[in-house]
Each structure stands twice: as structure tokens, then as C-alpha cells.
Amino acid sequence: MVTTATCCHLLAASAVAVRRTVHGAEGSGVATSAVVGFGDLRHHDGRTLEENLSHSRQTSQVSDAPDQAGSSAQVASGRRGSLPKCRKLLIRGGPPVTQSFAGPPFDLDDLIPELATLGRRTTLLWPESGSPGVRDSSLGGPMLWPADEPWPYCGQPGHWAWPNEKSPAGTAPMVPVVQLFARDVPQLQFPEGTDVLQLVWCALIHPQDPACAALPQLYWRSEKEVLAGGVLRDIPVPQQGEYDEDFMPRPCTVSPTQMTEYPNWDFPEELRHALQPRIEEIEERFGLEYTQWACALQNKVGGYPAWNQPPNWPVCERDHRMEHLLSITGEADLDMDMGDMGGIYVFLCRQCPELPYTHRYDC
Numbered sequence: 001m002v003t004t005a006t007c008c009h010l011l012a013a014s015a016v017a018v019r020r021t022v023h024g025a026e027g028s029g030v031a032t033s034a035v036v037g038f039g040d041l042r043h044h045d046g047r048t049l050e051e052n053l054s055h056s057r058q059t060s061q062v063s064d065a066p067d068q069a070g071s072s073a074q075v076a077s078g079r080r081g082s083l084p085k086c087r088k089l090l091i092r093g094g095p096p097v098t099q100s101f102a103g104p105p106f107d108l109d110d111l112i113p114e115l116a117t118l119g120r121r122t123t124l125l126w127p128e129s130g131s132p133g134v135r136d137s138s139l140g141g142p143m144l145w146p147a148d149e150p151w152p153y154c155g156q157p158g159h160w161a162w163p164n165e166k167s168p169a170g171t172a173p174m175v176p177v178v179q180l181f182a183r184d185v186p187q188l189q190f191p192e193g194t195d196v197l198q199l200v201w202c203a204l205i206h207p208q209d210p211a212c213a214a215l216p217q218l219y220w221r222s223e224k225e226v227l228a229g230g231v232l233r234d235i236p237v238p239q240q241g242e243y244d245e246d247f248m249p250r251p252c253t254v255s256p257t258q259m260t261e262y263p264n265w266d267f268p269e270e271l272r273h274a275l276q277p278r279i280e281e282i283e284e285r286f287g288l289e290y291t292q293w294a295c296a297l298q299n300k301v302g303g304y305p306a307w308n309q310p311p312n313w314p315v316c317e318r319d320h321r322m323e324h325l326l327s328i329t330g331e332a333d334l335d336m337d338m339g340d341m342g343g344i345y346v347f348l349c350r351q352c353p354e355l356p357y358t359h360r361y362d363c
């Protein structure tokens with residue numbers, strides 16, 4: 001995988017990013033995936049927490065919103081070993097390490113009832129390389145697209161792919177990123193009359209975007225209506241120079257699984273300080289970092305955004321705080337680095353009838 005000129009491309013060559021593979025989920029009774037020695041923990045890019053805060057502001061897009069949880073200040077006042085921690089843990093010179101998240105291996109209601117109240121339901125997507133069909137929920141898979149609706153193209157001037165640093169001639173076809181059917185994600189509220197969510201993006205680097213993100217577009221559809229009108233058979237595939245590998249997901253099937261997760265960067269400051277001693281005690285007792293048992297930092301629907309950096313919650317044009325719709329992160333099977341295991345977080349405003357959405361990107 002080629003590293004692109006995104007925000008984390010200056011990552012030290014000696015650093016080895018931890019692969020986050022999450023196994024086991026609520027109800028499955030399975031909690032596998034070894035977690036081994038976190039000897040030398042630090043932020044993946046060596047930035048201090050204060051620098052992260054500044055960095056995050058630089059990578060924000062669209063409207064800047066006040067952080068409801070007030071966690072920016074909390075992060076700025078953080079210290080090594082305090083929460084929240086960046087998920088991307090590094091072991092200097094060591095082998096890749098799997099970070100596991102299977103939910104708390106203990107009864108949180110007993111140990112930290114105050115934290116239990118911050119639990120949010122989320123649907124983990126668990127992407128696995130495969131050959132999903134147009135009527136399957138997928139990441140990077142073929143889409144159930146109406147035959148009479150042209151496939152979207154991006155014509156943003158100046159978009160480019162590393163290492164060409166030149167724009168493709170004309171427009172570039174968007175690429176399928178997420179397709180979810182209501183039957184697979186029962187927790188997700190679909191707008192009336194729809195039962196399919198689709199997200200595509202232009203897989204190029206966009207200079208208009210301070211974070212150089214791909215530009216997502218969201219669609220809500222009715223499966224029945226699309227089938228009745230016929231499905232587009234030939235979805236165009238971007239050619240060399242029309243995409244950046246960092247943002248090209250490999251087709252994956254998904255195994256949506258509901259879980260409860262807890263805040264990482266969105267941890268309210270006062271509560272974090274109050275709970276810190278008990279959380280550290282639990283970390284010690286179970287040998288698990290907070291992010292390993294509390295935060296689903298992966299591809300998911302709902303719950304907390306899988307931020308890599310301090311939160312930057314968007315508001316819509318009418319000043320409503322938007323809700324987190326889904327997170328797309330660079331899990332291994334997707335073969336999509338997103339600037340070193342970064343993520344794109346999509347937000348939606350349900351208070352506005354036109355359902356405006358926007359995204360954030362960090363890594």
C-alpha cells in the first residue's frame with residue numbers, strides 16, 4: 001500500500017501501527033484475538049496531546065462546532081496514561097500488535113455505574129474480504145443502483161492521486177464505499193420509505209478539503225423501487241490516476257453486530273477525572289487498556305465516532321448538532337489505509353427535513 005500525502009504520511013518509518021482486529025461481540029460469547037505487550041505506548045505520530053488538539057482543528061471540515069462533551073479541553077489537559085488514549089498504539093521496533101475490543105470483560109454496572117450510563121449502542125460491521133452482491137450489505141461492494149440514474153462522477157478541479165500530483169482529465173467515477181440494508185442494521189433509523197443506505201466517494205485527494213479527504217455522498221433508497229425500475233449493471237471503475245489507493249476499499253462482506261461502547265475522545269472531562277482512578281484500577285486488574293474494552297474504533301453505524309483525534313462535531317446550517325451516522329476506518333480487509341488507519345466519520349441532521357450530512361476525516 002502506497003502512503004499518500006494525507007495527514008499522517010509523515011509517520012516515522014520505524015513505527016509499526018497496531019492492527020485493530022475485534023472479535024467477539026455481545027451475545028456471541030466469543031472474545032478472542034490476542035492482545036500482547038503494550039510496552040512503549042505513545043501516540044502513533046509522536047504528537048503530544050496538545051499538538052493533537054491543534055492538528056485536529058486543522059483537519060476539520062465544513063462547519064466547526066462546539067464540542068458538546070467539552071473534551072477538547074480535557075484532551076489538552078491530559079497526561080500520559082490518562083484517558084482518552086489514541087487507539088493507534090505503537091511499539092517501537094516491535095511486531096504488529098492486535099488490539100482487541102470485545103466489550104468489557106466485567107460487569108460495568110457494578111464496577112463503574114457512572115460510565116455505564118455513557119454506553120451507546122453501535123452496530124459493528126466487521127468487514128471481511130469477499131464477493132458481496134448488489135443486494136448484500138457491504139463495504140466496497142457493488143451497489144443496488146437505479147438503472148435510470150447516472151452513476152455519480154466527481155469533477156472537483158485539482159483533485160489528484162499520489163504520486164501523480166496531477167488531476168485526471170475530465171471527471172472521475174465515484175467508488176462504492178458503504179451499502180447497508182435496513183434488515184441488516186435494525187438499530188439504524190431509515191428515512192420513511194427507504195431501506196437502503198449507500199455511500200460513495202471520489203477516491204482522490206481534494207485540495208479544497210483541508211484534510212485531503214475523499215468526498216462522500218450519501219443516498220437513501222427503497223430496495224423495492226430500485227428493483228422495480230431495474231438495476232444499473234455497469235458501475236464504472238476508476239482507472240489509474242483516477243483514484244488514490246488510500247481511499248479505495250476492497251470489496252468486503254459485513255457481519256453487522258450490535259454492541260455497547262463507551263466514549264474515547266468524547267469522554268466528558270469532569271467525569272473522566274472523577275472516574276480516572278477506578279478506570280486505572282480496572283486497567284491494571286484486567287491487563288487491558290481502556291480503549292480495548294470500551295471503544296469500538298472501527299467500521300460501525302451509530303455509537304461514538306471512531307475519532308483518532310480530539311472530537312470535531314459538526315452542526316448543520318441551521319445550527320443543529322448533527323448525529324454520528326457511521327464511521328469508516330482502515331481495517332485490514334478493506335486494504336484502505338486512509339492516511340495510516342485513519343477514518344471518515346459521517347454525520348447527519350435529522351432535525352432538518354432534507355437530512356443534510358457532512359463528514360470529518362482524521363488519522
Ligand SMILES: [Zn+2]
Binds near residue numbers: 155159172204215
Ligand atoms: Zn474528486
Ligand SMILES: [Zn+2]
Binds near residue numbers: 316318319320351352
Ligand atoms: Zn439541521
